[in-house]
Amino acid sequence: MNEIVGQIQESYRAERIRVSYCVFDIGAYLKNLAEKGFIWILKEMKDLSDAEKILIDHYLIEYRANQIYDNLDDCLNMQTHKNNSAATSDKSTQSTTPTKEKQAKKQQHLEVRDVKQFIGYKKAKELETNIIELCKNFPSYEVDHIVNQIERSAGSIKERIEMGEQIYVGEKFNQYSIAIGSAKETSAWLQVSLGQKYITQVQFNELDNLTTQVVSILTKNLSNIKEKEGKGMDLPNPFTPNVKNFGAYTNALQLVDKIYEITDRREFRKEKDLVKIIRKRATSSVANLAEAHQLYIPKKFRFFNDSLKALDGLHSLLETSLIKGIIPEKELKEINELRISIRNVLSMKMKNISDEKAS
Template sequence: MNKVVEPIQQDYRKERERVSYSIFDIETYLKYLAEKGLIWVLKDMDDISGLEKVGIEYYLNKYRTNQIYDNLEENLNNHPSNGQPIVYPHQTIRSKKSEQEDKTKKQQQHFLEVKDVKRFIGYQQAKKLEERIYELCKSFPSFEKKHIVDQIERSSTSIKERIAMGEQRYIGEKFNQYSISIGSAKETSAWLQISLGRKYITQSQYDDLDNLANQVVSILTKTLCHLRDNEGLGMNLPNPYTPDVKKFGAYENALLLVERIYEITRHRGFWQEKTLLYGMRSCATSTVANIAEAHQLYVPVKFRFFNHAIEALSGLEGKLETALMKEIISKDSFEESIRLMESIRNVLAKRMGNLSKSLAS
């Protein structure tokens, strides 16, 4: 089997190198392998990224009935005896790639001039936001150090770092890095809103820093619009505009869930259950953060973060069940929290269904 599997894996590596390891540019390749029943051979590769795994899992599930597992070599070589040479799948893929060669070459002509990122206003504003958040977090309660503080500092740092990583020649990867930066900015705003709800910061501090985060998103969006409409002509680039997460119903309910969980965990029964207490708070706030970060450019990434939010809800449900079993919370509190979680989960499931359709189209 290896003499069939290894060439397919090797061709995948070559294609990935050719498109600068951008998962968004190899999506067609993944779909092709899935349709041919061969995408499962990529799961055993030890050099694929987390984002690649998402794409592989998605197409594996979508085309699971197509997959060829048994007598692989025999199935692949079972062509009619018409005097034609046997064509292996990886050779077929090469032919498919050659059909797109003109388009690929045209895309590869679109390169950018690398500039000093420190002179970019978006980078400067992101750096200012990072510095102010680090200063602000010094006044947070010590018990939030390993939770809200670490998370908001991480997300604010990511905004600046991803902008710096986006200062390169390849336009597609610039879109990728800026998309991550936009997602981090929205996540940072979410942590600020959680902090406001906990009264760790004032309304004035929130408004000031949230406005700064929104400025970064606006600058990055305008930059990407310029690239798409000028240097990126002819390239399949995503829409740079992202929706306002604060108008998303699931996000609003997730913030209510955080308030609910913090209120519940004030009960004295949690004084001896610190692991459960912090676990419940972490799952609730993680739901908010992941919903916020999902509001960026690329569909597979949106899908992944929405899925992380659902995973956080599932973790919270398990911890609530434990608290109920230990009689730390009442049945009414448990059921009220579950109803709120279900409302969030239903909205996310519907949104993920729509995203799946857009991936398949």
């Protein structure tokens, strides 16, 4: 992997020199790299200008879901094979080793189906349709928050399933992993909505059951692929734990309920902007915690870290509320105890992930 990271960084340095450091040309190159899923690799370079850093951060955020952190050799081989296939000569054919031929074939034996006939796609589409219809009855002040987030995550499930219908085994796992994470995030937003009584228990059960069905279908598909077409490939375990059995997740939902209860009081009525961002920080901790329950360890680590950042941002905002005298110190202490308990679990999980990667 280190060799591939170095190769991509050196290719970028060469391109940078070729275009004479022209920001527009570099920007186009960086966008292309982000779309392919490799822009994160440049973040480690020490010789970046401020303009480059800004562009890299911009495209990393815009194409966050595209980034590929595992099986880089497979993905690079895919693109190299595609770019060079037209220019392959007899000489290069003779020099190709049997191992490389085997690897190339190994990545290209999935049958591409009509995704619209796939039961997982149909279920995901049904889920998105039902959620969009349901969100029409949400309070208007949640349109820029819960409504946007749950519609986005539900739409991502269907989109990623469609993008996963291709010949490359590794990329199918990547797209399905994102879809699974989005399904778990959607379930989290449904639980937040239930907690605020925006939806009924019956509505929650119906939609949450749909998300569970989608995850089960995708998991079963990946399990079959790993057992058959994916033999010999370094593919992740397709089975993900149930986030509802994760204590930190349950505590995070309790934290959200507490935050909504407090910010709904008369003292906060003149602090609409503060209320909005406090609620966003609290719900973001839940959403990221849920989305972390997908296949690839680096993505799991990243979402756990985003949940931690949301919790820390929430603490700062609550202290601001204390300074303004709109939240009692005793209540802030109770919230912090809950927040810290979540933080401690996430920190421990992240340490375990780091230790596993190091071993």
